[in-house]
Amino acid sequence: MNIPFIDLKTQYRKLQPSIQQRMNTVLEHGQYIMGPEVRELEERLQAYTGAQHCITVASGTEALLISLMALNIGDGDEVITTPFTFVATAEVIVRVGATPVFVDIESDTCNINPYLIEHAITEKTKAIVPVSLYGQPADMDEINEIAARHGNIPVIEDAAQSFGAVYKGRKSCNLSTIGCTSFFPSKPLGCYGDGGAIFTNDAAIARVSRELRVHGQSERYVHNRIGVGGRMDTLQCAVVLAKLEEFDWELERRSEIGNQYNRRLDEIGVTRIVQREDRTSVFGQYTICCKNRDEVQSIFKERGIPTAVHYPIPLNEQPAYKNLGSKQQTPQATQIAKKVMSLPMSPYLTAEQQGEVVSVIENSFLR
Ligand SMILES: *Cc1c(COP(=O)(O)O)cnc(C)c1O
Numbered sequence: 001m002n003i004p005f006i007d008l009k010t011q012y013r014k015l016q017p018s019i020q021q022r023m024n025t026v027l028e029h030g031q032y033i034m035g036p037e038v039r040e041l042e043e044r045l046q047a048y049t050g051a052q053h054c055i056t057v058a059s060g061t062e063a064l065l066i067s068l069m070a071l072n073i074g075d076g077d078e079v080i081t082t083p084f085t086f087v088a089t090a091e092v093i094v095r096v097g098a099t100p101v102f103v104d105i106e107s108d109t110c111n112i113n114p115y116l117i118e119h120a121i122t123e124k125t126k127a128i129v130p131v132s133l134y135g136q137p138a139d140m141d142e143i144n145e146i147a148a149r150h151g152n153i154p155v156i157e158d159a160a161q162s163f164g165a166v167y168k169g170r171k172s173c174n175l176s177t178i179g180c181t182s183f184f185p186s187k188p189l190g191c192y193g194d195g196g197a198i199f200t201n202d203a204a205i206a207r208v209s210r211e212l213r214v215h216g217q218s219e220r221y222v223h224n225r226i227g228v229g230g231r232m233d234t235l236q237c238a239v240v241l242a243k244l245e246e247f248d249w250e251l252e253r254r255s256e257i258g259n260q261y262n263r264r265l266d267e268i269g270v271t272r273i274v275q276r277e278d279r280t281s282v283f284g285q286y287t288i289c290c291k292n293r294d295e296v297q298s299i300f301k302e303r304g305i306p307t308a309v310h311y312p313i314p315l316n317e318q319p320a321y322k323n324l325g326s327k328q329q330t331p332q333a334t335q336i337a338k339k340v341m342s343l344p345m346s347p348y349l350t351a352e353q354q355g356e357v358v359s360v361i362e363n364s365f366l367r
Helices: 007-029 037-051 060-070 087-097 115-118 138-147 203-213 235-244 245-266 293-302 331-337 353-365
Strands: 051-055 076-083 099-102 125-129 156-157 179-182 194-200 217-219 286-289 340-345
Touching: 007 235, 037 051, 037 194, 037 235, 051 060, 051 203, 060 087, 060 115, 060 156, 060 179, 060 203, 060 235, 076 087, 087 099, 115 138, 125 217, 179 245, 245 286, 245 353, 286 331, 293 340, 293 353
Parallel strands: 076 099, 076 125, 156 179
Antiparallel strands: 051 194, 179 194, 286 340
16 A cells, blocks of 8 residues: 655645646746735735734745844844754754754653743843644743743744644644744645745734845835845745645644544554644644654565654754754753654545554554
8 A cells, every 4th residue: 555654646636726727827927926926825824823914935944034033133142942843943043143042842742841941041042932843832822921021032933834733722823923834845734845934913023024035125126134035936825825725624634634543542552742632733743652663664664654753863962053052951852852753644644544554553563
């Protein structure tokens, strides 16, 4: 049985007419840069998340970078984040000249531990960047409250994996000062290339981010600040607009499939990422923990079923990051990085395919 890790082909087959129609419209009108679909998508995403402002950008990485730039974060500043994430989260902090301060994670959700954030705050702390890992929002209210208590430190949610997730009735991306997401093809809402978006309810941050996105330009050839070339292509916006048509249906499927994995793996007795009751994960990844990961992965490989590791090395142990700033011990991240393994997951995973994945786990754990 062929089981893709993320089934983008079946999605394309289902959405082909509207994707092609949307893309054809762009090819015909010819406004490949900042065409009408860019604003149309931003308005749709504002309505979807409830955020007052949405600024589409070239990627999720660019969204995080522009957000830090909009907050004037730079040399000598510290930014608190998690070591258990994709490298882009910390990369942009170093890019603007600031120092990432890594705080350990909760062992059951793998999201940043809010109670450890407070101990890491200094007078140099200029932002906190929690990641809503595997599609489940971090404990944003707790983090916002700590940030407020320490002089209103801005909070940037890295929601690259969690677009569509809900936290206490509110949508991911609209849970803090700024929310950043990615439309990389394999994310819950993806395009066919690179793309991303910044969300905020702060009009000043929105205006500055819009300028930063186009070389710090307020009007043509007037450059108010040093910016970047960070626009999202009109064609990619058209793809996301088409994919939004089925997005709510896809979220339902994600939830059904994720909960089915939960039930079956709990029966088998496999440790897995835990979802908290006050939030809804979009299961951007479906991740389990196994002590004998190499062995389990090789059994999957023999059966032709793809698996992945998100992430094998915490960022504060990476060659390029381990000597930056003060050394924070993050024992949970160190331990969990050795055990996590992600299973095939997408709205198009069939019950048959899922049954096959579960049966491989059942057999490999019994060995
Ligand atoms: C994918 C991802 C990013 C980067 O997004 P790109 O669009 O690939 O630049 C940042 N943070 C996290 C947590 C991600 O998963």
